[in-house]
Amino acid sequence: MNALSAEELEARLRDIGARRYHRLHPFHKLLHGGACSKGQVQAWALNRYYYQAMIPIKDASLIARCDDPATRREWRSRLVDHDGTREGEGGIARWLKLTDGLDLDRDYVVSLRGLLPGTRFAVDAYVHFVREKALLEAIASSLTELFSPAIIGERMEGMLKNYDFVTAETFAYFSQRPPQAERDSRFALDYVKQHARTPEAQQSVLAALEFKCDVLWAMLDALYHAYVAPKEVPPGAFVPKD
Amino acid sequence: MNALSAEELEARLRDIGARRYHRLHPFHKLLHGGACSKGQVQAWALNRYYYQAMIPIKDASLIARCDDPATRREWRSRLVDHDGTREGEGGIARWLKLTDGLDLDRDYVVSLRGLLPGTRFAVDAYVHFVREKALLEAIASSLTELFSPAIIGERMEGMLKNYDFVTAETFAYFSQRPPQAERDSRFALDYVKQHARTPEAQQSVLAALEFKCDVLWAMLDALYHAYVAPKEVPPGAFVPKD
Numbered sequence: 001m002n003a004l005s006a007e008e009l010e011a012r013l014r015d016i017g018a019r020r021y022h023r024l025h026p027f028h029k030l031l032h033g034g035a036c037s038k039g040q041v042q043a044w045a046l047n048r049y050y051y052q053a054m055i056p057i058k059d060a061s062l063i064a065r066c067d068d069p070a071t072r073r074e075w076r077s078r079l080v081d082h083d084g085t086r087e088g089e090g091g092i093a094r095w096l097k098l099t100d101g102l103d104l105d106r107d108y109v110v111s112l113r114g115l116l117p118g119t120r121f122a123v124d125a126y127v128h129f130v131r132e133k134a135l136l137e138a139i140a141s142s143l144t145e146l147f148s149p150a151i152i153g154e155r156m157e158g159m160l161k162n163y164d165f166v167t168a169e170t171f172a173y174f175s176q177r178p179p180q181a182e183r184d185s186r187f188a189l190d191y192v193k194q195h196a197r198t199p200e201a202q203q204s205v206l207a208a209l210e211f212k213c214d215v216l217w218a219m220l221d222a223l224y225h226a227y228v229a230p231k232e233v234p235p236g237a238f239v240p241k242d
Numbered sequence: 243m244n245a246l247s248a249e250e251l252e253a254r255l256r257d258i259g260a261r262r263y264h265r266l267h268p269f270h271k272l273l274h275g276g277a278c279s280k281g282q283v284q285a286w287a288l289n290r291y292y293y294q295a296m297i298p299i300k301d302a303s304l305i306a307r308c309d310d311p312a313t314r315r316e317w318r319s320r321l322v323d324h325d326g327t328r329e330g331e332g333g334i335a336r337w338l339k340l341t342d343g344l345d346l347d348r349d350y351v352v353s354l355r356g357l358l359p360g361t362r363f364a365v366d367a368y369v370h371f372v373r374e375k376a377l378l379e380a381i382a383s384s385l386t387e388l389f390s391p392a393i394i395g396e397r398m399e400g401m402l403k404n405y406d407f408v409t410a411e412t413f414a415y416f417s418q419r420p421p422q423a424e425r426d427s428r429f430a431l432d433y434v435k436q437h438a439r440t441p442e443a444q445q446s447v448l449a450a451l452e453f454k455c456d457v458l459w460a461m462l463d464a465l466y467h468a469y470v471a472p473k474e475v476p477p478g479a480f481v482p483k484d
Contacts, residue, residue, distance in 0.1 A: 056314055060306035064299050064373075069325045069334055072298055076325070079318055083311045092311055131306075 004202050006193040012202075013140075013189070013209055017147040020213035023154070027220040027228065032154050034162025038102070039240020041163065043227045045099045046238055047119040047219065049109050052095040054123050056082045061131045062138050074187050081180050094173035101170030114238030118222025126215045133208065136201060140192050140208035144216060145185035149178040246444050248435040254444075255382075255431070255451055259389040262455035265396070269462040269470065274396050276404025280344070281482020283405065285469045287341050288480055289361040289461065291351050294337040296365050298324045303373045304380050316429050323422050336415035343412030356480030360464025368457045375450065378443060382434050382450035386458060387427035391420040 004012065022028060030036050031044060059078040066072050084090025099109045108114060130138040152174045159166050168175075196205045226233045233239055246254065264270060272278050273286060301320040308314050326332025341351045350356060372380040394416045401408050410417075438447045468475045475481055 053309075056311070057306050057308070060302045060308075060314070063321070064302035064306050066299070066302075067295075069298070069332065070329060072302070072321070073325050073327065076318070076321055079305070079314070079321075083315050083318070085315065087312060090311070 001199040003197055003199050009193055009196060009202055009205070010189065012206055013143060013192075014146065016206065016209050016213060017144070020210060020217070021144060021147045021151070022213070022216040022220055023147065023151045025217055025220040025224075027224045028151070028155075030228065032158035032162075034158065036163075037240065037242050038163070038165050039242045040223075040227045041159075041166070042099075042102050042104055042240055043238055044223055045095075045102050046104055046109055046114055047116055047223060049095055049099060050112060050115050050119055051123050051219065052082070052092050053110075054127055055091070058127045058130050061127060062135070065131070065135050065138065071191070078180075078184060081176075091173060091176070094176065098170050098173055101167060102165065113236070116222045116226055116237050117234055118225075119219050122215045122218040122222070126212065129208075129211060134204065136192065136195050137204050137208040139188050140196075140205040141212040142188045143185060143192070143209050144212050145181040146189065148181045148185075152178055152181075243441040245439060245441050251435055251438060251444055251447070252431065254448055255385060255434075256388065258448065258451050258455060259386070262452060262459070263386060263389045263393070264455070264458040264462055265389065265393045267459055267462040267466075269466045270393070270397075272470065274400035274404075276400065278405075279482065280405070280407050282465075282469045283401075283408070284341075284344050284346055284482055285480055286465055287337075287344050288346055288351055288356055289358055289465060291337055291341060292354060292357050292361055293365050293461065294324070294334050295352075296369055297333070300369045300372050303369060304377070307373070307377050307380065313433070320422075320426060323418075333415060333418070336418065340412050340415055343409060344407065355478070358464045358468055358479050359476055360467075361461050364457045364460040364464070368454065371450075371453060376446065378434065378437050379446050379450040381430050382438075382447040383454040384430045385427060385434065385451050386454050387423040388431065390423045390427075394420055394423075 027044070031041065036044070056079050059075060059082070063072045063075050063079075066075065080090070082091040084093060087093075096106055096109065100106060112120075126141070129141055133141075156171055156174050160168060160171065192205050196202045226237060227240065269286070273283065278286070298321050301317060301324070305314045305317050305321075308317065322332070324333040326335060329335075338348055338351065342348060354362075368383070371383055375383075398413055398416050402410060402413065434447050438444045468479060469482065
């Protein structure tokens with residue numbers, strides 16, 4: 001097996017996104033197309049909160065494995081984006097504005113009591129992956145951000161149009177994310193193209209992105225099973241009122 | 243065993259510093275008193291570089307274990323202090339100005355090839371402690387910073403007076419540290435006083451600070467053995483020219 005050129009590697013990574021990113025999941029089609037009940041949108045936001053809350057922990061875990069101050073500095077901006085610089089700022093706080101806007105009790109959301117086990121296991125698998133795999137694979141697993149600006153555009157447009165319980169203010173999280181995701185994914189893509197030179201390293205990078213797509217996909221599988229069909233909510237998880 | 247009051251706990255922590263902080267180590271007395279050769283000062287700076295280089299990795303490891311965004315934000319300032327906001331800034335870069343000023347080759351310092359095994363094991367033990375113990379213990383282990391402003395004052399005065407190969411510019415690292423150490427140790431001390439309420443938790447906090455004092459002490463034991471008496475440099479470690 002020969003090594004791919006940097007351009008071929010990028011094309012292979014983008015192809016994974018085209019085939020496996022959660023934008024293609026049936027739950028996202030329902031969500032963006034206006035076919036979800038308010039309870040289903042609540043369940044999505046509540047479960048996604050755990051992903052948001054664990055992202056800085058994932059990113060700090062990556063920084064903690066990184067010998068190079070320049071890479072640590074670059075990755076540190078992700079901590080700033082998610083945790084903010086003071087109380088009430090940053091991505092996690094903005095996500096809680098979304099769950100507030102959906103009339104979910106904030107203490108209940110933050111307590112994680114209503115979380116689907118499938119969400120928890122998928123998110124925790126991501127954190128463990130970043131802690132345990134090679135640094136190159138940890139960085140590559142962030143590359144789903146290459147595909148997120150498009151999905152965020154679709155989501156904002158579709159959800160604002162289709163749900164009267166969603167407002168632009170509630171959606172402040174999404175208006176901030178695309179430029180951050182573009183900056184971060186550009187850095188990670190350049191890093192991967194520069195550091196994955198052997199066939200083995202390139203395969204590990206492709207597998208890392210597939211893994212991450214699996215994480216996001218599994219989160220939506222769990223939501224679909226519990227709240228769309230067969231609507232089997234696991235014991236203890238959030239039960240919508242409608 | 244009854245729980246200590248917050249004030250009693252603080253007094254016990256300060257007592258550990260008074261008895262076990264590395265300011266009391268024979269090597270520090272030689273270093274600050276002007277009794278070291280240039281080669282011994284080089285060996286100290288070279289070995290201490292590894293500690294400096296691992297501090298952001300230790301701090302990111304702590305952030306990675308921390309569920310609370312406010313504590314993560316507070317601890318993030320330590321990453322900023324050590325890694326800086328751009329190339330050439332921050333505590334690690336300033337430490338390399340010190341090793342430059344001591345005429346050590348920068349590539350050699352950064353390569354860690356000349357490091358004493360005793361330094362490596364002590365520093366790595368600190369990182370592992372922070373990764374593996376309870377968050378409260380990880381935070382408590384940073385409390386040697388309560389005692390560092392005093393030692394830094396002594397060090398700057400003593401070394402600038404006693405060594406003609408040390409300049410104030412070379413010592414830029416130390417002029418920056420005291421206000422950072424005061425801010426950080428105040429936060430950590432408040433955290434520990436607030437969170438260590440049971441006798442068991444308080445004992446774990448006291449043990450964590452003793453552990454950290456042991457780390458710093460063991461680093462100087464290794465230096466003393468290799469470069470003062472019996473001057474037995476382990477195979478592969480830095481050999482001074484004078």
